[in-house]
Amino acid sequence: MTESNPRISKAVIPAAGLGTRFLPATKATPKEMLPVVDKPAIQYVVEEAVAAGLSDVLMITGRNKRPLEDHFDRNYELEEALSRKGDDHRLKTVQESSDLATMHYVRQGDPRGLGHAVLCAAPHVGDQPFAVLLGDDLIDPRDPLLARMVEIQEREGGSVIALMEVDPVQIHQYGCAAVETTAESDVVRVTQLVEKPEPSEAPSNLAIIGRYVLDPAVFAILRETEPGRGNEIQLTDALQKLAGDEKIGGPVHGVVFKGRRYDTGDRGDYLRAIVRLACEREDLGPEFRHWLRSYVTEEMQPN
Numbered sequence: 541m542t543e544s545n546p547r548i549s550k551a552v553i554p555a556a557g558l559g560t561r562f563l564p565a566t567k568a569t570p571k572e573m574l575p576v577v578d579k580p581a582i583q584y585v586v587e588e589a590v591a592a593g594l595s596d597v598l599m600i601t602g603r604n605k606r607p608l609e610d611h612f613d614r615n616y617e618l619e620e621a622l623s624r625k626g627d628d629h630r631l632k633t634v635q636e637s638s639d640l641a642t643m644h645y646v647r648q649g650d651p652r653g654l655g656h657a658v659l660c661a662a663p664h665v666g667d668q669p670f671a672v673l674l675g676d677d678l679i680d681p682r683d684p685l686l687a688r689m690v691e692i693q694e695r696e697g698g699s700v701i702a703l704m705e706v707d708p709v710q711i712h713q714y715g716c717a718a719v720e721t722t723a724e725s726d727v728v729r730v731t732q733l734v735e736k737p738e739p740s741e742a743p744s745n746l747a748i749i750g751r752y753v754l755d756p757a758v759f760a761i762l763r764e765t766e767p768g769r770g771n772e773i774q775l776t777d778a779l780q781k782l783a784g785d786e787k788i789g790g791p792v793h794g795v796v797f798k799g800r801r802y803d804t805g806d807r808g809d810y811l812r813a814i815v816r817l818a819c820e821r822e823d824l825g826p827e828f829r830h831w832l833r834s835y836v837t838e839e840m841q842p843n
């Protein structure tokens with residue numbers, strides 16, 4: 541790799557959303573702080589960025605999001621109390637989140653959509669490719685996706701998005717991609733993108749899941765992008781322009797993900813994520829699985 545093409549190191553995490561699907565829990569607590577087992581959902585996302593080699597993290601926040609900054613900062617009082625008690629295990633757990641990455645924060649101000657949130661990252665990102673991770677999508681840490689996307693971006697240039705096959709009736713909840721195959725079975729070339737199409741108008745059942753590695757050319761396009769679906773500035777619309785014109789910063793490739801992904805913005809999926817991850821934990825799993833088995837057996841008894 542040449543000096544003019546340094547390794548991608550910056551991750552942007554939009555986290556300004558109101559979390560209305562989880563009210564009243566999210567009335568005074570950011571939705572990103574809801575625990576998945578015993579870690580806030582957002583920490584999994586930051587850990588995923590770090591695992592893919594991105595140690596500079598910019599969060600796009602808004603009002604009422606101070607707990608996010610506190611979570612990734614030191615808490616000397618708590619550390620002091622734990623160390624006085626000799627509770628090294630918990631002390632390590634508390635220190636882990638503040639040692640993870642170099643954190644930066646910028647406020648979005650007006651919530652004008654995902655495209656607008658990404659645009660708020662422009663001064664920090666500069667002119668290098670960067671990753672975007674959406675906090676509602678939790679990718680199982682055992683199924684790495686972002687590292688593969690970074691690899692494809694560094695090889696092909698342009699931008700790379702994460703795609704996943706969904707049931708066609710669900711495609712209206714996602715950005716949707718029309719694609720062409722490539723020589724690699726998990727990599728496709730994106731030819732068209734539509735934000736949340738009606739199933740009858742969807743070009744495929746390939747949904748954009750919340751991971752992107754973007755060419756900085758996206759910023760200039762976002763500045764010109766008019767509000768689209770939901771009257772918001774859509775990242776998908778900007779990427780559609782990139783996909784259609786290689787001269788302005790394309791191509792757009794997709795990595796088709798077949799691993800485990802949870803939408804922690806959805807209450808049902810959030811519960812499933814907790815059950816799954818708890819079952820697989822070394823410390824909690826054996827006892828929890830045992831309880832779950834008997835609970836399910838009881839539930840299946842006829843009344």
Ligand code: G1P
Binds near residue numbers: 654677714715775
């Ligand atoms: C956003 C994007 C959409 C993408 C989705 C993935 O939508 O606009 O293209 O498919 O994230 O989670 P949102 O879920 O924020 O409405």
